Amino acid sequence: MFDLGLCRFNSIRLLAVFGAASLIAVALPGAALAHTTERKWEPGGSMRSESNHTGHKDGRSERVGAAYTQSNDPTANTVYAFDRYANGKLKFAQSIATGGKGGLQPQPGCDPPGGCPILDTQGEVALTSNGKLLFVVNAGSNTITSFKVSDDGLKRRSTIDSGGQFPNSLTIHGNLLYVLNANSANIAGFTFNASGAMSAISGSSQPLVGTVIPGLARQIGFDNTGKTLIATLLGNPGLTPPVATQSINSFPVAAGGAAGPGTAYDASSPFPFGFAFDPSNHLIVSQVTDLMTPGAGKTGSYSLSSTGAVTQVNAAASSGTAPCWVSITSDGKYAFVVNTGGGAPDGSTVTRYSIAADGSLTELGSNAETKSEFAKTDSLLSSDSRFLYVLAPSVKDGDTSRIDEYKVGGGGSLTLIGQTPANMPVGVSGLAGR
Secondary structure, rough: OOOOOOOOOOOHHHHHHOOOOHHHHHOOOOHHHHOOOOOOOOOOEEEOOOOOOOOEEOOOEEEEEEEEOOOOOOOOEEEEEEEEOOOOOEEEEEEOOOOOOOOOOOEOEEOOOOOOOOOOOOOOEEEEEOEEEEEEEEEEEEEEEEEEEOOOEEEEEEEEEOOOOEEEEEEEEEEEEEEEEEOOOEEEEEOOOOOOOOOOOOOOOOOOOOOOOOOOEEEEEOOOOOOEHHHHHHHHOOOOOOOOOOEEEEEEEEOOOEEOOOOOOOOOOOEEEEEEEOOOOOOOEEEOOOOOOOHHHHHHEEEEEEOOOEEEEEEEEEOOOOEEEEOOOOOEEEEEEHHHHHHOOOOOEEEEEEEEEOOOOEEEEEOOOEEEEEOOOOEEEEEOOEEEEEEEEOOOOOOEEEEEEEEEEEEEEEEEEEOOOOOEEEOOOEEEOO
């Protein structure tokens, strides 16, 4: 019998293939990255190192953006920065310590001795809309670190207590930053200034409501107005049959930035995970429906009222196993959902959807060029929505991780155009950029 786990890994299949010892790897910077950590990138478009300046195009095309992920190393968490070029390619630019620790703990379907090596969430790293500040969770030390994006690359600015246990997801609106603390089942808010200094907002900490199991909250996110916060909670994996009740939380946000008490709403499938808002403020949520059946996933659409009430619009099949990460094009016409796979027979894929004016979803098909990868996780659309990037992390001791690069075409089509070298370590989590 196939045991999906939730959104990362099938523990039975994974242990059978790799053995229990393979899952307790510590995410240490790989040798292939070590020799390049002196390299810096400049927001103006140039690439340089202390010994060489390669100019605006670096032999490829103009540098137009960046992407960031984190190691989730339980001894010393690290951010990896990549330059993004006009042709859609990514190139490693910098690694920098967060000053905190990554967090390992059992997750549904990923519970080896020592804990799951990867954060099973969406929003582990977050970038401001102007690209000038980056924020990262340190789940193992219950802190958040901020970085200033400077002409010399990332510079660490501030670290603050997350206001709870095991912070795993971040969201930004204006100068407001909110964090989801999974193990203490609460959210907490902060303000930040232009230099990245953070301050806790008095009265902003609120408990999750409804059927809450510590450790199973998955994402926090502002709606487009900044007046509502949404948090997704995985249903109880121990219930048979599973239920979808009280698994989406909605919190009002006051003018001063403090969140009010939450209200719980039902999802259309038992295990809501990642989400994003389209330009019309429809909530698009990836949802696992059945832990025992490969390919049994859906993506749900919801409307959000001015008071934060959540109402189901429709749900469409994902035609893939463990749909968990969501990205929406800037024009709101298409959504991309990553089906993690985690060793399932149908592999790791990306499902494409069209989004109608009323928020309803229509499945357009799946891309399976990289289905042989054990898992695909976090996703990122470039600021112009011309390229999609998907993290392909390793969970095998001694193996490495990479990022898949797709070009977005007409009708929401995806074409795999390349992959970064597989030289990031086990444990990489989160993907943010512009």
